[in-house]
Amino acid sequence: MTGPNSLTLNDGKAGMQGLDKERINRIIRETSKGSKFFQHAEKKEKELKNKVDKMLKERGELTEQMIKQSELELDGVLARLESARDLTRDIVHVDMDAFYAAVEMRDNPALKDVPMAVGGSAMLSTSNYLARRFGVRAAMPGFIAKKLCPGLVIVPGHHEKYSAVSSQVMEIIGKFTSEFAAMSLDEVYCDLTDVVQNRTVSPEECPEHGEPPLFNNLNGSHTPNNDEVSKPGAARDEVSKPGLCWCRRERVVWNVVEEMRREIETTTQLTASAGLSCNTFLAKVCSDLNKPNGQYFLPSDRETIMDFVAELEIKKVPGIGRVQQAYLSALGVNKVSDLITHRGTLAHLFTPATVHSYLYTALGLGSNQVSSDEGRRSISTENTFSDTNVNTGNNKLTPEIVVMLSELSETLANRLKAENLAGETVSVKMKLATFEILQRSRTQSHAVSTKEEIEFTARELLCQLVKELLEIKPPGHRLSARLLGVRVNKF
DNA sequence: GCGGATCAC
DNA sequence: TATGGTGATCCGC
Numbered sequence A: 001m002t003g004p005n006s007l008t009l010n011d012g013k014a015g016m017q018g019l020d021k022e023r024i025n026r027i028i029r030e031t032s033k034g035s036k037f038f039q040h041a042e043k044k045e046k047e048l049k050n051k052v053d054k055m056l057k058e059r060g061e062l063t064e065q066m067i068k069q070s071e072l073e074l075d076g077v078l079a080r081l082e083s084a085r086d087l088t089r090d091i092v093h094v095d096m097d098a099f100y101a102a103v104e105m106r107d108n109p110a111l112k113d114v115p116m117a118v119g120g121s122a123m124l125s126t127s128n129y130l131a132r133r134f135g136v137r138a139a140m141p142g143f144i145a146k147k148l149c150p151g152l153v154i155v156p157g158h159h160e161k162y163s164a165v166s167s168q169v170m171e172i173i174g175k176f177t178s179e180f181a182a183m184s185l186d187e188v189y190c191d192l193t194d195v196v197q198n199r200t201v202s203p204e205e206c207p208e209h210g211e212p213p214l215f216n217n218l219n220g221s222h223t224p225n226n227d228e229v230s231k232p233g234a235a236r237d238e239v240s241k242p243g244l245c246w247c248r249r250e251r252v253v254w255n256v257v258e259e260m261r262r263e264i265e266t267t268t269q270l271t272a273s274a275g276l277s278c279n280t281f282l283a284k285v286c287s288d289l290n291k292p293n294g295q296y297f298l299p300s301d302r303e304t305i306m307d308f309v310a311e312l313e314i315k316k317v318p319g320i321g322r323v324q325q326a327y328l329s330a331l332g333v334n335k336v337s338d339l340i341t342h343r344g345t346l347a348h349l350f351t352p353a354t355v356h357s358y359l360y361t362a363l364g365l366g367s368n369q370v371s372s373d374e375g376r377r378s379i380s381t382e383n384t385f386s387d388t389n390v391n392t393g394n395n396k397l398t399p400e401i402v403v404m405l406s407e408l409s410e411t412l413a414n415r416l417k418a419e420n421l422a423g424e425t426v427s428v429k430m431k432l433a434t435f436e437i438l439q440r441s442r443t444q445s446h447a448v449s450t451k452e453e454i455e456f457t458a459r460e461l462l463c464q465l466v467k468e469l470l471e472i473k474p475p476g477h478r479l480s481a482r483l484l485g486v487r488v489n490k491f
Numbered sequence B: 001g002c003g004g005a006t007c008a009c
Numbered sequence C: 001t002a003t004g005g006t007g008a009t010c011c012g013c
Helices: A019-032 A037-059 A064-083 A100-109 A142-148 A159-174 A191-197 A226-230 A248-268 A280-287 A301-309 A324-328 A334-341 A342-349 A350-362 A399-418 A451-471
Strands: A091-096 A115-120 A126-127 A153-155 A180-184 A187-191 A272-275 A295-298 A378-389 A421-431 A437-448 A480-489
Touching: A019 A037, A019 A100, A019 A142, A037 A378, A064 A342, A064 A350, A091 A159, A091 A248, A091 A280, A091 A399, A091 A480, A100 A126, A115 A142, A126 A142, A142 A153, A142 A226, A153 A280, A159 A180, A159 A187, A159 A248, A180 A248, A191 A248, A191 A342, A191 A437, A248 A295, A272 A280, A295 A480, A301 A334, A334 A342, A334 A350, A350 A480, A378 A421, A399 A451, A399 A480, A421 A451, A437 A451
Parallel strands: A115 A153, A272 A295
Antiparallel strands: A091 A187, A091 A272, A115 A126, A180 A187, A378 A480, A421 A437, A421 A480
8 A cells, every 4th residue: 555665666768668567666675675775775664654644543533614714715726826827838748768778788789789878787777668567677776687687788988978868858848949958968848839830731730721620649649529629728810821721730740840850760760759739737748648759749738637636646747756645545535636636635744835836737737948057056076885884993083084085075176177267155965875865064155166165165074073073972883884975055 | 064865667 | 685866946934
């Protein structure tokens, strides 16, 4: 009944349907069993269960009256959100298929027909579709993946190459529209509204003059009928130019995205999938539906959108991860429409901001514009290493730790310099050998950027942190860490 | 402002 | 043998 956690398969992604999850989860657990990671994950799992139980207890104390009252209040919020709904944009989410793995397969034919993944024995960054059939996926340690799929070929990644390919892809997108924003090397949103409106359509492409558009009927997208056009909220007429029929916008955006994906494939020998709708949330969800090498169009009218999100599984909603899913699932919320059904209860158990975002999602609303990051807010560097003592017998930092802190500070200073940044807040992060994560930060009155300044503060913070930790330990206790990190922000 | 948590990729 | 790195955001102090 509990949701996924670090010890079970996350099957939310594409290509993971129809797997023997029982077997996969058993192998994952058995392979992990006894490790420090496993113990930590189990501890977190228990803590989450306790929090869920606590929440359920809170729910038990709610009265019908309280729930009804909240429902009414939230109906006002729903109405306000609804009135601001914008169906006029053509937003597309383009997502490269199994990106890193696809690049490696392209450049090494020996990898083409075998299950393979990119990464190392400690961690995989992505897997190809053959490997996914075995339950092998991103963010899984390679040694566990090998147990699931003994024939798995693991190749190290080539980040510079992926970066170069990504530039090619972005350049192609840029030829279609200047309104695009890369979310990562393999993901980009674009706003094709203007592109669509400026394109002309030949009469034979119009269903009123010939065959209706088929889109990709595999995917359940539909050809709207004229009833839908007249429904309130239908936006087609608003954006169609006079003299052109309502189908124009849908047909055109579909075709533009097909062209885009075709050009990406021709140029890079790699395939992309895409989702087409009127906001970024819907577009993103849609881009997953016909992966790999497919696109899914969700018509921009209210009824269609509401029907679509109603049946959407909660775990497919971006921003809802394993923890939220655990809470919601315990409340009987498993699909998006349940968020509305249970809104009166949710209002009492979550923060107003969270409830608001749930309702927003449940209405199928999302950002109607694509915007690139307006500058970074923090910069950090961290490193995992084999378990290392942190403190000496007389409670100083060990030389190994001091050296690593120094190296991290230098790396960070170089990166700050490269971007001409300086920040007022310095943080250190330490992950103990037990996988417990601790962080300490300090904001100063002036921005720092040099290795020496960062190192000095980071060392003080780490010393202080170690002192704190030792206070609650028996004398002579040795702390052991597996990761150190430093960060600078508040530029 | 701080520290822990959560999430995405 | 073995479970990442980077950045963002939110919540409750």
